[in-house]
Amino acid sequence: MRTRLRFPGFLFPRSKKRKKLSAGRQEVSRPAKEGGPPEMEAAGGGAGAPSAAGVSTSVKNPGWKELPLSSTLDENLQNLKAVFAHCSDIVFREFNFAQNKNVRLALIYTDGLVDKSLVSDQIMKALSLEVPLVTSGKEIGKEQALEFIVRQGLCVHQVEYADRLEKAVNAVLAGDTVLLVDGHATALINGVRSWEARSVEDSLTDKLVRGPRESFVETLRTNTSLLRRRIKNPALKIETITVGRVTRTEVAVAYVEGIVQPGLLGEVKERLRRIDIDGVLEGGQIEELIEDNPLSPFCSINHTDRVDKVAAQLLEGRVAVITDGTPYVLTVPALFIEIIQDPEDYYQRYIFSSLVRIIRFIAVFAVLLTTPLYVSIITYNPELLPTPLLLSIAAQREGVPLPAFVEVLLMEFVFEVLREAGLRMPQPLGQAVSIVGALVLGEAAVRGGLVGAATVIVVALTGVASFSFCYTGSTTVRVIRFPLLFMAGFMGLYGVLISVFTLVVHLASLRSFGVPFLSPAAPLVLSDQKDFLVRAPWWAMFRRPRLIAGVNPQREDPGQKPRPPAGPGKAGR
Amino acid sequence: MLAQVVLATAVLTAPSLPIAYAGQDAWLCILLAGVGGLLIACLMVNLSRRFPGETLFEYLEDILGKIPGKIVSFLYLWFFLHIVTVVVREFGALLNPIFLPETPLVVIHILALAPVAYMLWQGLEVMARTNEIFASLLLFGVILVILAAPQIKLTNFLPVLDAGPVPLLKGTLAPLAWFGELITVAVFLPYFNRPRDGYRIAGLAVCMITFMLGLAVFLTIAVFGPYVPASYLFPTFNAVRLIQLANFVERLEILVVVIWVAGGLLKIGAFYWIIVLGAAQTLGLRTYRPLILPVGVIILALSFIFHRNNLEMVRYIGLTWPFYGLTHELLLPLLLFGTALLRGKRRKKK
Structure with a gap:
């Protein structure tokens, strides 16, 4: 490369x-x-x-x-x-x-x-x-x-x-x-630039049912024009700097003046200016060079190729970093909760969106905790299971030669390999092979008595759940799951509890460009709870996220809840 | 904000003592102790407000002078060390038989102290945020009581005040000592975002603790009646154990343990933090970070030296602790307060 x-x-x-x-x-x-x-x-x-x-x-x-x-x-x-x-x-x-x-x-x-x-x-x-x-x-x-x-x-x-x-x-x-x-x-x-470029297409990574489909492309100018078409306001500023001594890649910093916090903007520009690298081929390189917590598995900078998402982020007071040559635009600051937020939440009916969000939230924990809990309960505290369930699992595991920990680790490994294979394989082969591989391997492993059926169910559950929220978030969670699995294998439930505690402490210590990573949960910001686990209706979300858009928090006029026109009122109606 | 969870961890053990003394009226003990706790908290907040921006360890020297101040500081450090070792020990005592009967206690203690040390390394702000996250877990506690409804027999509370006021007062002493841990507010207060809200926050903390403790006691008495729980080490735990829903949801005690582990770790964290901070301030260090590891090792060692086994610990909590604790929590602050008043010491406001 x-x-x-x-x-x-x-x-x-x-x-x-x-x-x-x-x-x-x-x-x-x-x-x-x-x-x-x-x-x-x-x-x-x-x-x-x-x-x-x-x-x-x-x-x-x-x-x-x-x-x-x-x-x-x-x-x-x-x-x-x-x-x-x-x-x-x-x-x-x-x-x-x-x-x-x-x-x-x-x-x-x-x-x-x-x-x-x-x-x-x-x-x-x-x-x-x-x-x-x-x-x-x-x-x-x-x-x-x-x-x-x-x-x-x-x-x-x-x-x-x-x-x-x-x-x-x-x-x-x-x-x-x-x-x-x-x-x-x-x-x-x-200025007579013109070159072969991919045309604007559907987003490949952020799929949706309802909402604009356009996504960014590799050309910086096209990308800024896409943004400009969403926010037709001189307050949308797009400043360009050149990064990369050899590649001389143009990097644009986009923000909406009057909403963005000047301190945040200055910090982003300062960090970009500090970059001294020979080449920038993707925003990921910039991301790793300017993020707050370089040692953490969590990414404190978000990225997306969806135009509407970036526009929405800018309107919330965030700053976007657009790198020439990649369709992925970085947005800062990024919060933990963005893992379960999806642009479509804001276009669908709010009741449904809230439900889906809660399900995604549970899915995050399912990916993180199902297998460790399974291992620790089976290995150390089987008495915690209701007796009939315990008996049925025990019967399945009768002939399984491996301890639960090794068994789960093995299955997780197989699953990750299958997933990676499905991703990297030439497209026509990909799906077929991964399905056949999963079915044949899973079925055969259970039939052959190598693993218990319950283990396959648990691992498959985590696998499927990991697709239900944003991809970057799921990669992080997938990584963290393994240390947790080890703790479960060695220390049982206590190990899992301690690990989760440590994880929370770690999350609480993270910041993304000055904004606490766990906000608005910790520190608790009551007005931002409207866009946290549930998505409040648009007429109720009249404030922008408080810690991000500090200068100008008013998003819309409160009291816009639609109501029937005030006709000649009749008492008792 | 912070004091809430710091103390709500007594929930698990608290019921057995007052019940032992006061039988079915134990819930009254908690209420009485709550009132006492409120007084202690107000005393400490008042004292703190005389020296804005200073922790207990700093204004001790202002009140008593340099050398006596340092001596009392060390006294308090020792006291807090004592509390934290008890918590660590309790922690192990509960978890060892439930989760890891064959694992040495040391391992459990080390694993408890390690994340806490990590938390301290990150600082007070991180600790406060972690607290906020886990505070929501306490809600589950309330849900548990609702789930236990089928087991509850309200007649267990009758007759009211059967034994007269003396056992009631005796039973109040132990929970009062738990409430007395609120003197930690004297160390936390200068670090609050709005130190002026001291009274409000302390009051809120006392209310929450009273509620949670009251809930625990209510649950235990309502489920077991006045005689059984006194003999249990962890009565709340045993009460929740009886919950059974639709023949499938059972063994909910694991939830109690989850809440308790989180709370316990945070409580250890709070006292651990006070110790390292107090030590750093008494010794005149700029940062407490270098003290985290040595103090951790000391806590680990003392948690075995102080109590050789669980029974000894229970005896200590029941018999020694109320008096020992209240000396530091009520008597000393009162003396301090008196001295401060008499000597007219008050830090000049800038």
């Missing part, structure tokens, strides 16, 4: 960086000023081409970053060609200005990242052919050329200036087209 540098929607093979990355990532992270050993340059495979202008494009020692743009076109082109040596996908196109043949122009862009028809029609054709139509024979000198081109020559919707080589290079790599004008030390950056 590491040998590929992925740029938005485009595979970008730069052999040099590739070799260095795989050779030693340690070296990449050292400060740039060291003056790399010459053999590193040779290892880049180049025939010494960059050295022409004394420019090194090595990741380790990027000499070109310091260079300004020069006012002569030739020197600029030479520098840029040196920078882009061995980059076969960079296009250099030189042509002349229509009005004045002495004004030479050059276009530099990355093939595949620009809209070619735009480049040829709106930039090249406009400048090399059509300009005289506008100016009616007026002579344009070299000096006015730049100003004139921007004002009247280019038919591109977005133009920026650059006076340093680094900015021009970054623009080219980001998919913009750089226009150099002879005699000017300023480059024009034209």
